[in-house]
Amino acid sequence: MPIDVSNTPDMYEIDANGTFTFNAQAGVRNEPNIDTTPIVYYESGESVNYSKKLKNGTWLWLSYESTSGATRYVPYANTETGEYLGTDSNASVQPIVPPTGTGTGTGTGTETGELGSLTGQAGADVADQTPDGTTLTESGQFTFSEPAAGRASTDMDAEHLDSWSVGETVDYNAKIKADGHYWFQYVNTNGSTYYVPYATINPFRYYGTDANPGDPVIPQKDTGTTQTGTPRSHTGVDTVMPTMDSNPVREYIGEGDQYIYPTVGSLTLLSNAWGRAKPVMDPNNKANQIRLYKKNTPINYTGKLFNDNHLWVVLRNGQYLPVSTYDNAKTIHNSTDSKYKSDYGYVSDDTGHFQPIEEYWPFTSEFPHSVGDTKSWESGLSITDIDTTTEVEPTSDELTAMENMSKAIDAAAAPDCVTIAYTTDTHVDSYKTPSTARVLRNMQLMSYYANHFGVDLVVHGGDLNDGVKPKDISKADIKRAMDAIKLSRRPFIVLQGNHDDNSGYARDETHENGDQVITNDEAAPLRLNQFSQWLNVPSTEDEIDGIKTNPNNAVFGRYDVPNSDVTVLVLDGFDMADNPNPNRESFRHGHTDYSPGQQKWLNKTLGEISVDRKIVVFDHIGLSGIGTDWKNHDGWEKLDENNTDAVSYQPGVKASHAIYTSLVNQQNQHHNILGFFAGHTHLDNYATSGGIEFVTSLAAVADRSKFVSATVADGTPFKLGDIEENGWEIIQLNPSNGQVIRHRFGGKTSGISNNPDEYFLSNWQIGKLPQNTGAES
Structure with a gap:
C-alpha cells in the first residue's frame, strides 16, 4: 500500500545512520532525482552505509558520502506503491512527517510529535526547522480580528485577490508554513484555490481565532540529539536563499557635479567670491555669475564638491561658491580657536573641516590623499564592483x-x-x-x-x-x-x-x-x-x-x-x-x-x-x-x-x-x-x-x-x-x-x-x- 507522505515536503531530510541491503537493482545519483541518469548501480545483495534519509518526488532516498568525498543518493522506497528495495537496519526511522490525527494537541509537541500538535509561540520557536511548503491537511474555520488578503500563492508580495474584514470568517482545507507566515488554503467563490496568511511567525501573532487549532510546524526534541537518537548534526539547516537587495555597481562620487556631498556647515569668506549657477570658473561666462559675496561674509552651506580644480560649497539657494583651489584645499589646518574648524584657501572657520577632496584616495583617482593616509601595501590595487548576490568561487x-x-x-x-x-x-x-x-x-x-x-x-x-x-x-x-x-x-x-x-x-x-x-x-x-x-x-x-x-x-x-x-x-x-x-x-x-x-x-x-x-x-x-x-x-x-x-x-x-x-x-x-x-x-x-x-x-x-x-x-x-x-x-x-x-x-x-x-x-x-x-x- 502507498506510504503516506501527504504532510512531508520534498527535500525533507533527517539524520539517520544505518545499513541498507538491497534485494533489487538501485541506481546511484548525484542528486535525489529519479529522472536523472544513474552513475552506478547497487545490485541485489549489496549494502550501503548511509548517514541521512530524505523524501523527494515519489521516492524515499538514502544519502551517503562516497570514497571521493562526494555526496551520493540512492532510492530505497517508492511512496506510491509502498515497495521497499531491500531491508534496513534502522527501519523504524523514516523521513516522513506523520499525518495528524485530530489536529488539536496541547501545544507542547511532546505527546504525539505530529505535525499540527504545536500551536502559538511553542510552534513559532521551532518553526525555522520546518521547511517552507510543509502542509497540514485539515479543515476548519478561522475568524479574523484584523484585515487580511487572499493571494494566488503563499507569497507575501503576491497580488491581493481576495479580502476579509474584522469579524469575517474563512473556511479552509489546509494549513501551510511559508514566507515567514502560516497560511490557510481555501477555495474561492470563483472556484480557484487561494491562500491567506493567518499568523506571523516572528514576532509571533495570530490574526484571529481558529476553530481547529494546530499549526503546520514539525515538533523538535530539545534533548541535544536528532529524532533518530544519533549525534545532532552541527551543519545546520538550509534556509533557502533570501531575497537580495543590493546593487553591485557603485555610484560615481568623484570629480564633477554628478554627486554632491551632503554636508551642513558654515564658514567665513576671506575674499570676495561669486555665487555661480554651475560649479565652473569660466570668467568669460558672465551669465554664470549670479551674486557677489563680499569678504568677511558668513556663509551657510548644504553640500560640497570638487570640480574645475576648485573646492565648492553649495548654498541654500542652490548657488555654487568656490572656496579654494585644489592645491590650497589639500593642506587643511585648524583654526586657532577650535580643533573642529579649519582655515584654507579663501575661507576661515569652516566647521566641515573634512573635505570631499579627502575622499579621493589614490586608488580611485589621480589625486593623492591629503591627510597622508596612503598605504603602500595596497599600491597598484584598485576598487572594483563586487556582486554580493552571487556566490563567490574560492581559490x-x-x-x-x-x-x-x-x-x-x-x-x-x-x-x-x-x-x-x-x-x-x-x-x-x-x-x-x-x-x-x-x-x-x-x-x-x-x-x-x-x-x-x-x-x-x-x-x-x-x-x-x-x-x-x-x-x-x-x-x-x-x-x-x-x-x-x-x-x-x-x-x-x-x-x-x-x-x-x-x-x-x-x-x-x-x-x-x-x-x-x-x-x-x-x-x-x-x-x-x-x-x-x-x-x-x-x-x-x-x-x-x-x-x-x-x-x-x-x-x-x-x-x-x-x-x-x-x-x-x-x-x-x-x-x-x-x-x-x-x-x-x-x-x-x-x-x-x-x-x-x-x-x-x-x-x-x-x-x-x-x-x-x-x-x-x-x-x-x-x-x-x-x-x-x-x-x-x-x-x-x-x-x-x-x-x-x-x-x-x-x-x-x-x-x-x-x-x-x-x-x-x-x-x-x-x-x-x-x-x-x-x-x-x-x-x-x-x-x-x-x-x-x-x-x-x-x-x-x-x-x-x-x-x-x-x-x-x-x-x-x-x-x-x-x-x-x-x-x-x-x-x-x-x-x-x-x-x-x-x-x-x-x-x-x-x-x-x-x-x-x-x-x-x-x-x-x-x-x-x-x-x-x-x-x-
Whole structure:
C-alpha cells in the first residue's frame, strides 16, 4: 500500500545512520532525482552505509558520502506503491512527517510529535526547522480580528485577490508554513484555490481565532540529539536563499557635479567670491555669475564638491561658491580657536573641516590623499564592483583550508556540537580602499563555508559598515554586506556596532548633522527585520515591571539553537535613543549604553533559561568590570566602556557594569555561560573575569586589524590576495563538555602565516584554564 507522505515536503531530510541491503537493482545519483541518469548501480545483495534519509518526488532516498568525498543518493522506497528495495537496519526511522490525527494537541509537541500538535509561540520557536511548503491537511474555520488578503500563492508580495474584514470568517482545507507566515488554503467563490496568511511567525501573532487549532510546524526534541537518537548534526539547516537587495555597481562620487556631498556647515569668506549657477570658473561666462559675496561674509552651506580644480560649497539657494583651489584645499589646518574648524584657501572657520577632496584616495583617482593616509601595501590595487548576490568561487588554497577546517571541527565534535560562523568589524566601504571593498569577498567566503560545509548559525559582531559616507551611499553598502551574509543560507544575526548608524560621517564630516544618521527606524528594514525570524527581539511596546523593554528598537534578543542545549544571547551596547540635534557627545553610537529595559530583559531572560542549557553571549563592545584582566590590557581602560574621564559617558559605563554584574551572577550560580564574544577593539584579546571567558576578535577588514605579538609590530595589515586577507572563524561549542574551540580562517600575522596572533584564544573549557591549541586554519 502507498506510504503516506501527504504532510512531508520534498527535500525533507533527517539524520539517520544505518545499513541498507538491497534485494533489487538501485541506481546511484548525484542528486535525489529519479529522472536523472544513474552513475552506478547497487545490485541485489549489496549494502550501503548511509548517514541521512530524505523524501523527494515519489521516492524515499538514502544519502551517503562516497570514497571521493562526494555526496551520493540512492532510492530505497517508492511512496506510491509502498515497495521497499531491500531491508534496513534502522527501519523504524523514516523521513516522513506523520499525518495528524485530530489536529488539536496541547501545544507542547511532546505527546504525539505530529505535525499540527504545536500551536502559538511553542510552534513559532521551532518553526525555522520546518521547511517552507510543509502542509497540514485539515479543515476548519478561522475568524479574523484584523484585515487580511487572499493571494494566488503563499507569497507575501503576491497580488491581493481576495479580502476579509474584522469579524469575517474563512473556511479552509489546509494549513501551510511559508514566507515567514502560516497560511490557510481555501477555495474561492470563483472556484480557484487561494491562500491567506493567518499568523506571523516572528514576532509571533495570530490574526484571529481558529476553530481547529494546530499549526503546520514539525515538533523538535530539545534533548541535544536528532529524532533518530544519533549525534545532532552541527551543519545546520538550509534556509533557502533570501531575497537580495543590493546593487553591485557603485555610484560615481568623484570629480564633477554628478554627486554632491551632503554636508551642513558654515564658514567665513576671506575674499570676495561669486555665487555661480554651475560649479565652473569660466570668467568669460558672465551669465554664470549670479551674486557677489563680499569678504568677511558668513556663509551657510548644504553640500560640497570638487570640480574645475576648485573646492565648492553649495548654498541654500542652490548657488555654487568656490572656496579654494585644489592645491590650497589639500593642506587643511585648524583654526586657532577650535580643533573642529579649519582655515584654507579663501575661507576661515569652516566647521566641515573634512573635505570631499579627502575622499579621493589614490586608488580611485589621480589625486593623492591629503591627510597622508596612503598605504603602500595596497599600491597598484584598485576598487572594483563586487556582486554580493552571487556566490563567490574560492581559490584552491581557500577550498583546501575550508576542508581542513571542517575536518578539524568534525574530529573535535561532541555528540551535541553546535557551530557558529562569526566575523566582526568588517567596516564595509566600497569607495575608499581595496581593503574596505574586498572585505565583502571575505564575508562571501564565510557564507560559502556555511552553505557548503554547514553551520548552525552565522553571527556578525557589528560595525558591518564604516559609516563615514553620506547616508545614501552607506545604505547601499549595508545592502551589499547583508546580501553577502544571506549567501550563507543559514540563520543569521547582525549586531549593532558604533559605526553602523553613520554617525561618523554625521559627526566628523557634516558638522554634527543629525540628518545624516541612520536612525533606529531606518536601520530596522536594512538589518534587524531581515533576521528577526531567528533573533527573538523584544518589541518597542513590551514592558517589564512597567518599564519599556526596548524603547529604542535596539538589536538585542535571544536565539535558541534548534535541537540543541545552546542559547545565544545578543546584547546591544549602544542602546540609546536617536538625537535629532546631537552634539559631539550625544550621538547615539558615540559611547556605550544599555537602556534600563535591556538590563531588565537580560535579568528576566537569564532567569527563564533552564540551568541545563549553555549560554553564549555576543556584544559588539566589551563590558565595564573586566578592567585590566585582559591578556593585553594596554590602553583598554581608555575605551568607552571603562572611560572614567568623560563625565557624560558615566551613565553608560554604569549600565555596562550592571550588564557585567548580571552575567557574573548567572555564572556564579549556574556555571552555564560558555563565553562572551565582542569586537570593537580590532584586535584579538582575552580575559577570564568573574568566572566568564571574555574574548575580542580582530577586525575582518584588512586595513583595520591590529596584530599585537612578540614578533610583529602593532598595526601590521593582512596580506591582500591570499587567505590571510580574511578574518572570520567558526566557533565550535561542545556544551556537554563546557568546551569552546575557535577555528580561525585567515587573519594571521602578515609574514609569519604559520603563527597565529598570540592573543587569539583558540580553546577553553568552563572551569579550566584557557589553552591555545592551534585550531587556526
